[in-house]
Amino acid sequence: MENGIHYRTCHLCEAMCGVAIEMKDGHIASIKGDADDPLSHGHICPKAVALQDLHEDPERLRKPVRRTRNGWQEMEWNDAFELVARRLHQTREDFGRNSIGVYLGNPNVHNHGSLVATMPFLRALGSQNRFSATSNDQLPHMLASLEMFGHQILFPIPDIDNTDLFICIGANPMASNGSLMTVPDFRGRIKGLKSRGGQLVVVDPRRTETGKLAEEFHFIRPGTDALLLMAMVHTLFAEDLIDLGPAERLAKDADLLRLASLRFSPEAVSQHTGIAAEDVRALARKLANTRKAALYTRMGTSTQAFGGIATWLAYCLNILTGKLDMPGGLLFTQPAIDLVALGAISGQSGHFGKRHSRVRGLPEFAGEYPASTMADEILTPGEGQIRAFVTVAGNPVLSSPNGRRLDEAFSSLDFMVSVDYYLNETTRHADVILPPTAALERSHYDLIFSMFAVRNVAKYSDALFDAGPDTRHDWEILLELAHRLEKQRKGGRLPIRSELGWQAFKQVGPDPILDILLRTGPYGADVGRIRGLTQPAIDLVMDILPDGHPLKGMAKLSPLNRRWQGLPKGLSLPALRDNPNGVDLGPLQPSLPERLFTRDSKINLAPRCYLRDLDRLHEQLEQPVKDDLLLIGRRHVRSNNSWMHNSQRLVKGKGRCTLMIHPRDASRLGLQASDSARISAQDRKIILPVEITEDLMPGVVSIPHGWGHDRPGTGQSIAAAHAGASINDILSDEQIDPLVGTSVLNGQSVTVKVWRPERQRKRA
Structure with a gap:
């Protein structure tokens, strides 16, 4: 990459901050906020500077590796793809299509390439045992949007x-x-x-x-x-x-x-x-x-x-x-690429409770079961038991409740593959790890978070670094696996037309698809500049097409719709390349009733x-208020879930993985600021240093999410040196919101006691 300033969007959280990356002699010289970004206006948080650390991390995997008796060994890509496709296909043949489970972590939604390739991969896998970070996060919002507004x-x-x-x-x-x-x-x-x-x-x-x-x-x-x-x-x-x-x-x-x-x-x-x-x-x-x-x-x-x-x-x-x-x-x-409207046109507005999980009968949402029942589905014998597993950019051992039980579950599998560039607490259980390119080695467009922004914007960035010939983007990995699984299912050969389609898809990639969606979206082609098209002619075509016709649905979403006349026009991939700081598409505007997707x-x-669920809520009122200590999580601006602790600049300084407790509770329990505490629930326990603060409500304790890097067999030395403890090692995976299946991560009861190593040794 040539010297100078290059503009991108930070992908490390949902904020979409614009960054200006200065390159000198092929290396990153500095990362600063992009003052001309139409959304962030120069603001960045400390995580953005760590983009350099993630890219340059020597412990990031660059080639496929497989587990052997002598440790991890590198593989060639073709051999790795062949092994994974063969083992997954064999599991499906021996135990049925639902014998394979898959978990998608939240970095996937920051990556338009992965989003484009995920659905073909899931279709080729064919399993109903799908899980993601959704049920540990925003699932209640998705259910409310589906039930109230008609789209998830x-x-x-x-x-x-x-x-x-x-x-x-x-x-x-x-x-x-x-x-x-x-x-x-x-x-x-x-x-x-x-x-x-x-x-x-x-x-x-x-x-x-x-x-x-x-x-x-x-x-x-x-x-x-x-x-x-x-x-x-x-x-x-x-x-x-x-x-x-x-x-x-x-x-x-x-x-x-x-x-x-x-x-x-x-x-x-x-x-x-x-x-x-x-x-x-x-x-x-x-x-x-x-x-x-x-x-x-x-x-x-x-x-x-x-x-x-x-x-x-x-x-x-x-x-x-x-x-x-x-x-x-x-x-x-009203984003430039409106996945809400596109989904509704294709009949993919969402669904809930069409089927229930095998062991605990928990409802699916949009085809996914709650993550809290993953271990059940792996460890419980019977028809439909998960025997093989795929994780894509996820670390559920640290991010889902009862992580120790998930450790047990993943270690019991017949076969496991992870698409990830770190050897972490989850991928250490895999038989094969397929590492994708890092974020700065691929292009970037925020398909998802543009839909949630406080202002309508669009921004695209080309790859900052050449990934090299012996690497694969995540979308390439997923499409290659999907292609090979389809071939295995068809006996090793596909019809010529299908084979050509797969080859074309893999060669084209996500960016041309992105360009088409931009050009045909509300901010796309300026209809007034297209010869022979007039608004009356457009209106006539719209009136002739029957309601429910897919072409009419696409026309409503496209620049042909009179509704979009006042919006900026001419958006395309080349146009975004010409505006590397991003394009301001205007403030949010009233949009009802057109934006609703309910039947009526x-x-x-x-x-x-x-x-129906309000009776359960009323029962809470009839119960006396207990004096249990209630556990809540917390987040820090220098951290994001479990995968950013291998950056020295983000973890340095005063330790942040502490047990926060109110002075009144600390005094009652005999805790002092210099102590460590044992936090336990049933037979699960962790040890953390104590932080006494009046910032907590009495009766409440707090532990941050995403730590617990003390498990053996990982490959992140900085994270291991700042291990902390995982809040999910004491949270029960049996406690859920029964209405929707969301994990209960806040409000579980715990016991806290002083923990002093010398006292524990004497007792032993």
């Missing part, structure tokens, strides 16, 4: 740049830069909010980095957010504060929601939540009486026993107070699945 990834996004009140419950955008809300430089945007006279309100069991910026902060007991939100709904109806605004003619079944809320008064929930009844009422009034306001929830409310109900109610509160489809409230994006084009305020 149609998420309403807070218009944070124009709001006057931002209520943040169970989220920490200062550390995450937003999640299902792509919002780089959250601090700067909150500073803008305050300069407009606006206010930030935070509700959380911990006074997070975001909570410390808030004018108003409330502690809440973990796992009780649904009670708080339902009491706020109760208040809106009781005090006649309902005003649906733009959704007035679109929302249905508000009366059912009113009836459902009658049992959940602020007084009824106060003791359980830890929030005074009058504070609950004041919060509801503030949301209702502020014209430009948004209520936002995330991981803390999603990954708990009532995550499904809590996420639904957060959307309901925004709708009941007129904040949906309102500038300064919640708006839907209405917003469903009271889906029956939620109403």
